[in-house]
Amino acid sequence: MQMAAKNLARLMPIGSLAVRTGVKVETIRYYEQVGLLPQPERSEGNQRRYGRAHIERLAFIKHARDLGFPVDGIRALLRLSDNPGMACDEAHAISVAHLDEVRHKITRLRSLETELERIAAACSGGVTACDCKIIEALADHSQCGLDRH
Amino acid sequence: MQMAAKNLARLMPIGSLAVRTGVKVETIRYYEQVGLLPQPERSEGNQRRYGRAHIERLAFIKHARDLGFPVDGIRALLRLSDNPGMACDEAHAISVAHLDEVRHKITRLRSLETELERIAAACSGGVTACDCKIIEALADHSQCGLDRH
DNA sequence: TATACGATCTCTAGCCACTTCAGGTTCAAG
DNA sequence: CTTGAACCTGAAGTGGCTAGAGATCGTATA
Numbered sequence: 001m002q003m004a005a006k007n008l009a010r011l012m013p014i015g016s017l018a019v020r021t022g023v024k025v026e027t028i029r030y031y032e033q034v035g036l037l038p039q040p041e042r043s044e045g046n047q048r049r050y051g052r053a054h055i056e057r058l059a060f061i062k063h064a065r066d067l068g069f070p071v072d073g074i075r076a077l078l079r080l081s082d083n084p085g086m087a088c089d090e091a092h093a094i095s096v097a098h099l100d101e102v103r104h105k106i107t108r109l110r111s112l113e114t115e116l117e118r119i120a121a122a123c124s125g126g127v128t129a130c131d132c133k134i135i136e137a138l139a140d141h142s143q144c145g146l147d148r149h
Numbered sequence: 150m151q152m153a154a155k156n157l158a159r160l161m162p163i164g165s166l167a168v169r170t171g172v173k174v175e176t177i178r179y180y181e182q183v184g185l186l187p188q189p190e191r192s193e194g195n196q197r198r199y200g201r202a203h204i205e206r207l208a209f210i211k212h213a214r215d216l217g218f219p220v221d222g223i224r225a226l227l228r229l230s231d232n233p234g235m236a237c238d239e240a241h242a243i244s245v246a247h248l249d250e251v252r253h254k255i256t257r258l259r260s261l262e263t264e265l266e267r268i269a270a271a272c273s274g275g276v277t278a279c280d281c282k283i284i285e286a287l288a289d290h291s292q293c294g295l296d297r298h
Numbered sequence: 299t300a301t302a303c304g305a306t307c308t309c310t311a312g313c314c315a316c317t318t319c320a321g322g323t324t325c326a327a328g
Numbered sequence: 329c330t331t332g333a334a335c336c337t338g339a340a341g342t343g344g345c346t347a348g349a350g351a352t353c354g355t356a357t358a
Contacts, residue, residue: 091283116248
């Protein structure tokens with residue numbers, strides 16, 4: 001009884017966890033719901049109480065999300081970190097796959113940038129001379145260098 | 150009667166429009182539903198029949214979507230192209246805003262790339278030596294150069 | 299002309315990763 | 329003891345589609 005109360009005493013409610021990790025309260029509850037975070041202890045009034053392990057796990061999740069890992073990927077990484085040994089190859093594969101994806105996105109966004117520059121330049125502000133090239137340029141796919149037609 | 154039938158005759162069903170523009174049938178219907186495409190004529194059996202104007206409008210939409218314009222932005226551009234004159238400034242503003250966003254994304258993805266490279270390199274495949282740095286790296290936010298903590 | 303079969307129809311639900319809302323309960327400070 | 333912020337659950341909404349069920353349409357062939 002005393003022990004339980006003591007333990008509970010050094011646990012924090014969800015709002016403090018949110019402030020500490022920079023993850024919104026609703027998002028934390030969502031992560032619990034989809035199984036990224038284990039169900040925490042509860043106060044007598046049924047409120048969530050979190051400890052050190054939760055902070056660390058949530059920090060891990062946040063970092064990975066900031067890096068753009070999809071939730072499934074994070075789930076996999078968490079599974080690996082839970083039972084260590086044999087984990088490395090798989091973790092490496094996940095990271096490399098994700099890196100590939102990021103590079104793909106960069107490549108694609110670069111060509112978008114080029115074409116948007118072209119389109120925006122087509123009418124760079126002159127009120128009189130413009131009639132309006134931007135809309136023409138968007139209507140005409142033939143001039144652009146985009147791959148996915 | 151005759152005229153109506155004749156007009157209908159040179160219109161195409163949704164599947165042909167899909168093939169011509171590279172936009173899926175379901176997506177075309179969706180665009181109609183959200184007001185990007187006007188409601189087309191219908192056959193006697195209630196099937197959609199599209200003409201030239203629809204092809205052009207859909208091509209415009211597809212091109213803009215390929216460029217990553219959000220649907221709301223496209224709606225605005227379409228409104229502009231519908232009533233010409235005075236449109237240019239606004240169209241230019243929309244394009245430039247989108248270009249800014251694309252550049253932001255590129256910048257952000259570049260730093261992700263750098264950090265993912267670091268993380269992936271932390272354990273580049275050696276089975277013996279690894280124990281596993283990837284998960285450590287992900288757990289530790291302090292080493293990374295990402296801005297949004 | 300009958301039939302078969304692909305194309306189309308509407309409506310609904312699902313996807314991701316949350317966010318927002320409504321309507322209620324708990325906790326801690328004064 | 330009262331107040332008011334923090335917390336609770338469950339459901340619905342977001343964007344931009346995608347997928348499925350189950351019915352109807354249109355047309356090429358027998």
